Amino acid sequence: MSDPILKLSGLTKTYNRGKPSEVQVLRGADLVIQPGEVVALVAPSGAGKSTLLHIAGLLDTPDEGHVAIGGREMTKLSDRRRTQVRRADVGFIYQFHHLLPEFTALENIVLPQLASGTPRREAEACARELLDQVGVAPRADHRPAALSGGEQQRVAFCRALANAPRLLLADEPTGNLDPDTSDRVFGALMALVRGTELSALIATHNLELASRMDRVVRMDHGVVA
Numbered sequence: 001m002s003d004p005i006l007k008l009s010g011l012t013k014t015y016n017r018g019k020p021s022e023v024q025v026l027r028g029a030d031l032v033i034q035p036g037e038v039v040a041l042v043a044p045s046g047a048g049k050s051t052l053l054h055i056a057g058l059l060d061t062p063d064e065g066h067v068a069i070g071g072r073e074m075t076k077l078s079d080r081r082r083t084q085v086r087r088a089d090v091g092f093i094y095q096f097h098h099l100l101p102e103f104t105a106l107e108n109i110v111l112p113q114l115a116s117g118t119p120r121r122e123a124e125a126c127a128r129e130l131l132d133q134v135g136v137a138p139r140a141d142h143r144p145a146a147l148s149g150g151e152q153q154r155v156a157f158c159r160a161l162a163n164a165p166r167l168l169l170a171d172e173p174t175g176n177l178d179p180d181t182s183d184r185v186f187g188a189l190m191a192l193v194r195g196t197e198l199s200a201l202i203a204t205h206n207l208e209l210a211s212r213m214d215r216v217v218r219m220d221h222g223v224v225a
């Protein structure tokens with residue numbers, strides 16, 4: 001059997017250790033995601049979903065525990081190597097789109113590909129194809145401020161997938177949209193994900209959206225049930 005795409009073992013994380021404001025967020029969290037699996041991460045607000053996703057996505061480090069991506073241990077790698085793995089293997093979607101305001105939708109999807117060494121012509125073709133898949137192709141040359149919230153978030157999905165990552169991590173990807181838009185935009189995300197071999201961990205408060213994924217895991221008191 002192939003290695004899990006993501007294996008988190010015994011993660012602990014405490015913010016502001018030793019201060020009155022100390023908060024112990026992760027208390028030995030374990031999670032395994034197999035290749036191709038799409039997993040919902042459901043938890044109450046403040047339970048540590050973002051912390052777990054940031055550690056899984058190599059944006060933060062745990063106090064203790066291990067992160068393996070595709071069977072390779074990440075916790076011992078240099079910062080430079082972790083950045084390389086993050087760029088090549090991980091796509092991240094935030095609750096707010098975080099698109100670069102001075103660039104068009106197309107350019108926002110092209111830039112991470114150029115940073116990874118993809119030739120411009122190829123990067124643009126990939127960006128147009130992705131925008132087409134999520135129904136935003138006619139808006140390719142608009143800047144984020146000229147797009148609706150749902151369109152902005154769909155562009156952010158394309159950006160996360162532009163480098164063909166193996167693992168997608170999403171933190172409340174439709175959390176700032178109204179329920180109808182959230183439903184449609186989430187459908188666009190699932191269509192994108194299901195059209196690939198991608199594995200995904202998607203945090204959501206929305207149990208209906210969670211039920212559309214392969215498996216639902218819950219976080220409580222710093223562990224994943």
Ligand SMILES: Nc1ncnc2c1ncn2[C@@H]1O[C@H](COP(=O)(O)OP(=O)(O)OP(=O)(O)O)[C@@H](O)[C@H]1O
Nearest residue numbers: 015016023025043044045046047048049050051052
């Ligand atoms: N940099 C930080 N410094 C101190 N405390 C932090 C920091 N980041 C998060 N926290 C605290 O850690 C706890 C978990 O935060 P986290 O953002 O991981 O939760 P979450 O489950 O994603 O919450 P939400 O669903 O509201 O986004 C919260 O109590 C938060 O206030």
